[in-house]
Amino acid sequence: MPAKTMDELVSLCKRRGFIFQGSEIYGGMQGAYDYGPLGVELKNNLKAAWWRSMVYERDDVEGLDAAIIQNKHVYKYSGHEDTFTDPMVDCHECKSRLRADHMKDIKVCDNCGSTNVTAPRDFNLMFKTNVGPMVNEESYTYLRPETAQGIFTNFKNVVDSTSRTLPFGIAQIGKSFRNEITPRNFIFRVREFEQMELEFFCKPGEDEKWHEFWVGARKQWWLDQGLAEENIQFEYVTGDDLAHYSKSTVDILYKFPHGFEELEGVANRTDYDLGSHTKAQEEFGLSAKVKKNEHSTAKLAIRDLEENKWEVPFCIEPSAGLDRGLLAVMTEAYTEEELPNGTSRTVLKFKPHLAPIKVAIMPLKKNKPEIVALAKELKNKLQKLGLGRILYENTGNVGKGYRRHDEVGTPICVTVDFDSIEKEGAPVTVRDRDTMEQIVVPAAELPAYVINYFINQN
């Protein structure tokens, strides 16, 4: 059963080293979190799973890693400078700052109930920063609020260097920054986060088909990461909630401990973005309404070989939050179990490919040199398989080790004991996280056993 409250997750994350409050020793920093020893592994595994499915398992997607700091013209023409705002309300009474579209009633402070509140006004969410030693009117830019813009500005570079034709996509994972008015719900809404974004370019007219395809494909991917079908919903974004660039957007919602909320958005961005950043806009008969571009030096178009003309493709964007993804995966994996002997355990039932530690190797006696040597040898052998982190853990208390590894979601624990050094075949004990069953495997067969386990479980 998934986690019921955010508090139980927050507490486990801190206790076991998944996630810490940012700048904690100085009293914290709202909306910023640090990923600890296990959090960074989980995050890397989720990123790797996304990259594998987006780039390696498809032959029509290329990867990219664009700069976070970009020319300010990027945000002028993307529309962020003018429109990337949230409506903000200030309470004169308790000094809270609230997001008007999240308030129960925009005339009453959600925090103290006062009606002494300002009218909503637009607040730009981009962090402005100064570039170079001179501080003047011209020296500013912004930290990127989404990774997507770096994909659009590199469109021509990628097409020229890979000879791609439509349809094809460009995938990117990286940090984004938003000066959220009310960061909250742990890592759900933060000011610095990572996104996993694909911009998939297709012919105008084929956009609706591809939009539908990506909505389905992205839902399936989240199911493959272990989320339960009943905890996922679609929301068809309409009216004022639809971004100005979008023809249609489907949000994939997950049942977080604080309720169903957006995990990923899949938007049909039409020819808005490439059309905004291209030079010679008037040549292309754009369908989107764009600002006149006076600075771009490149035509962001592709040759339609059948019709022998240049056209600006449409773009479908599945945009997922990595931090929200991690929160969803942890929520789903969190399980409190009553055991037959009357005790209980907390176990994170991660899909094995996401588990921060793949295998823990534990010698039964920490000061028996032959046991320790065999345990270390097995650790080195398994590490070379390239599955991820294999932990050699020499605490001498196997029972406690099992509990700790249940709580951090380690799928397999291997114990090396006296039998392992005395009996023929060097048998070691392999314990399964979910069933808690233990079987004996000859040490020489352990690598094959572990590989099979990870192949079959995913």
Ligand SMILES: Nc1ncnc2c1ncn2[C@@H]1O[C@H](COP(=O)(O)OP(=O)(O)OP(=O)(O)O)[C@@H](O)[C@H]1O
């Ligand atoms: N402040 C944030 N903290 C963590 N993740 C975020 C944040 N803002 C956006 N994301 C992630 O990036 C994805 C794509 O961004 P998008 O601009 O579509 O979000 P959004 O619609 O503005 O989100 P919301 O409505 O929750 O503010 C979101 O689905 C979410 O997973």
